[in-house]
Amino acid sequence: MIISFLLKYRFAILWAMISLTACGINGNDLPKINVDFGMDKVAHFVLFGVQAWLIILGSRVKRKASTEKIKWISVHIAVIISLAYGIFIEILQATVFVNRSYDFADMVADGIGALFCYPLVYLRNSLK
Numbered sequence: 001m002i003i004s005f006l007l008k009y010r011f012a013i014l015w016a017m018i019s020l021t022a023c024g025i026n027g028n029d030l031p032k033i034n035v036d037f038g039m040d041k042v043a044h045f046v047l048f049g050v051q052a053w054l055i056i057l058g059s060r061v062k063r064k065a066s067t068e069k070i071k072w073i074s075v076h077i078a079v080i081i082s083l084a085y086g087i088f089i090e091i092l093q094a095t096v097f098v099n100r101s102y103d104f105a106d107m108v109a110d111g112i113g114a115l116f117c118y119p120l121v122y123l124r125n126s127l128k
Helices: 002-008 010-024 037-058 073-096 104-113 117-126
Strands: none
Touching: 002 010, 010 037, 010 073, 037 073, 037 104, 037 117, 073 104, 073 117, 104 117
């Protein structure tokens, strides 16, 4: 049972580890980028949007060999998990990670990225 769960969500778990590593890197080791449009927020949007999407893909239900369906409850759960993980990482940045800091705007970007999965799933399901 644990093995099947790990296999089913392997890409989401791998992405979560990559995100944790990226968000936990010592702030002094990051390249200094002077960009006015909030590249950090774009990165958070992408990291946690992809996280939610990978959870959604792992939770697909195969009806027959050729068809699969995404249930909306899976989308809700994936968004909640992704957002909770983003909040958890922000707490780690405030308390554990070296030269990193808490930023409420990062959590907002995490949430918007995760919420972006709703229209993607809607489009994906409506195009079939």
